[in-house]
Amino acid sequence: MQLSTLCLGLLLAEPMTGYALKGKVIGTLGHFQHASFGALYPALGSLEAGRFVTSDRSGSTGLGKRLYAITESGRGEFTERLAEVSAAENFRSDFLSALYFADQLALDDIERLIDERLANHRAERRRLLALPIASMTEGQRFTVRYALSMRNAAIEFLHGEGRASVAVIRHERY
Amino acid sequence: MQLSTLCLGLLLAEPMTGYALKGKVIGTLGHFQHASFGALYPALGSLEAGRFVTSDRSGSTGLGKRLYAITESGRGEFTERLAEVSAAENFRSDFLSALYFADQLALDDIERLIDERLANHRAERRRLLALPIASMTEGQRFTVRYALSMRNAAIEFLHGEGRASVAVIRHERY
DNA sequence: GTGCGTTATATCGATCCGATAAAATTATAT
DNA sequence: ATATAATTTTATCGGATCGATATAACGCAC
Numbered sequence: 087m088q089l090s091t092l093c094l095g096l097l098l099a100e101p102m103t104g105y106a107l108k109g110k111v112i113g114t115l116g117h118f119q120h121a122s123f124g125a126l127y128p129a130l131g132s133l134e135a136g137r138f139v140t141s142d143r144s145g146s147t148g149l150g151k152r153l154y155a156i157t158e159s160g161r162g163e164f165t166e167r168l169a170e171v172s173a174a175e176n177f178r179s180d181f182l183s184a185l186y187f188a189d190q191l192a193l194d195d196i197e198r199l200i201d202e203r204l205a206n207h208r209a210e211r212r213r214l215l216a217l218p219i220a221s222m223t224e225g226q227r228f229t230v231r232y233a234l235s236m237r238n239a240a241i242e243f244l245h246g247e248g249r250a251s252v253a254v255i256r257h258e259r260y
Numbered sequence: 261m262q263l264s265t266l267c268l269g270l271l272l273a274e275p276m277t278g279y280a281l282k283g284k285v286i287g288t289l290g291h292f293q294h295a296s297f298g299a300l301y302p303a304l305g306s307l308e309a310g311r312f313v314t315s316d317r318s319g320s321t322g323l324g325k326r327l328y329a330i331t332e333s334g335r336g337e338f339t340e341r342l343a344e345v346s347a348a349e350n351f352r353s354d355f356l357s358a359l360y361f362a363d364q365l366a367l368d369d370i371e372r373l374i375d376e377r378l379a380n381h382r383a384e385r386r387r388l389l390a391l392p393i394a395s396m397t398e399g400q401r402f403t404v405r406y407a408l409s410m411r412n413a414a415i416e417f418l419h420g421e422g423r424a425s426v427a428v429i430r431h432e433r434y
Numbered sequence: 435g436t437g438c439g440t441t442a443t444a445t446c447g448a449t450c451c452g453a454t455a456a457a458a459t460t461a462t463a464t
Numbered sequence: 465a466t467a468t469a470a471t472t473t474t475a476t477c478g479g480a481t482c483g484a485t486a487t488a489a490c491g492c493a494c
Contacts, residue, residue, distance in 0.1 A: 087357040088449075095361050105473045118356035125450045127475060149474045150458050168364055173355040173376035181347040182292035182406060183261040187269050188399025190342055196399075202347035224428040225362025225370075232356060232417055239413030243406055254398040262480075279442045299481045301444060323443045324489050 087171055089121055090129040094138060094156055094164040101142070101155035104130055117214060117233035130154055138163050188255050196255060200248040204241065211237045261345055263295055264303040268312060268330060268338040275316070275329035278304055291388060291407035304328055312337050362429050370429060374422040378415065385411045 096102065096110055104126055111121040133139040138160035141152040156164070181203045188196055214234050219227055270276065270284055278300055285295040307313045312334030315326040330338070355377045362370055388408050393401055 087354045090449095092357065095357075095364075098364075103473065104475095115357070115360060118351060118353035118360075120350075120352065120451090122451045123473095123475070124452065124477080128449085146458070146473095148457065151473065165364065168358060168361055169366070169369065171354050171358040171373075173358075173373045173380065174353075175355055175377070175380075176294075176352045177292060178294065178350045179292035179348075180261045180345050181349055182403040183266065183269075183289070184342065184345040184347070185399045185402050185406075186289060186292075187342055188402070189397050190269075190272075190339065191399075192343075195343065199345075199347045203349070206347065206349075223363050224425060224432050225359045225365075228362070228421075228425045229356040229360050231421065232359075232414070235413045235417040236410045239409045240406070243409040247402075247405065251398060251402045258398050264480095277442065278444095294482090296482050297442095297444075298446080298483065302480085320442095320489070322488065325442065 087119070087167075088129070089125050090133050091164065091167045091171075092119060092121070093126070093129060093133060093154075094160055095168070097139060097154060097156040098161065098164065101153045103151055103153060107154070114217070115229075117210070118229060133160070136163075189259070193252060193256055193259075196252055200244060200252070204244045204248065207237050207241045207244070211241065261293070261341075262303070263299050264307050265338065265341045265345075266293060266295070267300070267303055267307060267328075268334055269342070271313060271328060271330040272335065272338065275327045277325055277327060281328070288391070289403075291384070292403060307334065310337075363433070367426060367430055367433075370426055374418060374426070378418045378422065381411050381415045381418070385415065 092111065092115070093107055096107060102110065104123075107130075108121050108123065108126055111119055130139065130141070134141055134154075137157060139154050139156055141154050143150065143152050145151070181199055184191065184199055185196070191199075211234065214230055214237065217230055219230065222230070266285065266289070267281055270281060276284065278297075281304075282295045282297065282300055285293055304313065304315070308315055308328075311331060313328050313330055315328050317324065317326050319325070355373060358365060358373055359370070365373075385408065388404055388411065391404055393404065396404070
């Protein structure tokens with residue numbers, strides 16, 4: 087899903103600044119989406135050019151606050167785009183890329199990578215468990231449970247097989 | 261990991277055409293990496309400009325075959341880049357993006373998305389199980405098992421909760 | 435020799451990103 | 465009330481990636 091579509095969807099609930107939109111994506115949708123300022127402001131600019139959002143700068147000067155709000159035609163555009171979204175997912179892993187070439191890596195580096203990956207999964211699981219489930223729709227809760235099931239599996243796998251795999255790699259080497 | 265680094269790593273084993281390199285990424289590393297021609301040929305071009313690879317066009321004409329081979333300084337460059345790789349992962353899901361806004365989606369569309377996601381996970385699990393494990397290093401097998409654990413978790417989750425979630429969404433709506 | 439399917443190279447406009455820069459607003463301390 | 469610090473906010477750049485599209489070389493069957 088393009089970032090511009092995501093912005094439209096989030097603006098359905100309430101007008102927001104660009105900075106708040108980014109915070110919302112990272113804080114509430116971060117288990118399956120991302121946003122950077124480098125992409126966000128151009129996306130908002132093109133939504134505004136297409137009259138799907140407006141931006142209100144009253145009450146601020148220069149590069150001050152701009153509240154973005156969705157328009158009626160923006161609502162329609164979001165509905166159309168949402169109906170056409172596929173079930174696609176996209177996963178990239180520097181961690182697995184490195185492990186794929188484990189025979190070229192120092193054993194210490196391999197252990198460090200596994201520890202770092204495990205720590206990252208645990209942190210993200212904590213973050214997911216801390217989300218305010220009570221005020222979410224079922225669709226939103228579904229995304230959290232789905233992401234949790236995958237994080238749990240990765241944690242269980244790394245915790246159970248991480249050390250053993252390093253031992254096999256060591257054995258393969260000597 | 262940048263695609264150019266991946267190319268260096270794959271060329272350690274044997275020289276390959278650009279087309280074969282893409283096939284190798286998609287076929288053997290597809291559970292954690294991707295490559296497109298749009299990125300691959302420019303990456304090979306910049307590796308050649310940096311003298312990390314050479315390309316041999318003898319035996320072909322015009323836009324004919326080019327065999328890319330890693331150089332000695334390419335091997336060194338790969339070793340340096342590999343040592344600096346982090347444990348980062350990056351996950352994006354149009355599927356979860358759509359489900360996040362499930363209250364704006366037709367129930368039929370929600371069911372279709374879940375079915376499509378489940379089918380995709382099953383197909384990828386079959387592909388992973390069909391990989392030639394016997395001729396892989398332990399690091400390579402590790403990547404397959406890790407990816408399998410996550411696909412299994414997603415399949416179990418969708419199979420177990422998919423229908424129930426649609427029922428809750430239906431109930432929330434009426 | 436011809437035709438077809440596969441292999442192969444290549445590029446474009448669009449989207450995204452991390453890094454960086456600058457400035458406005460808000461909060462806090464005095 | 466004022467000054468300072470922290471947070472919020474906008475913005476852009478060069479670089480990487482992508483899907484789509486175009487073109488052509490190669491290999492194989494007949």
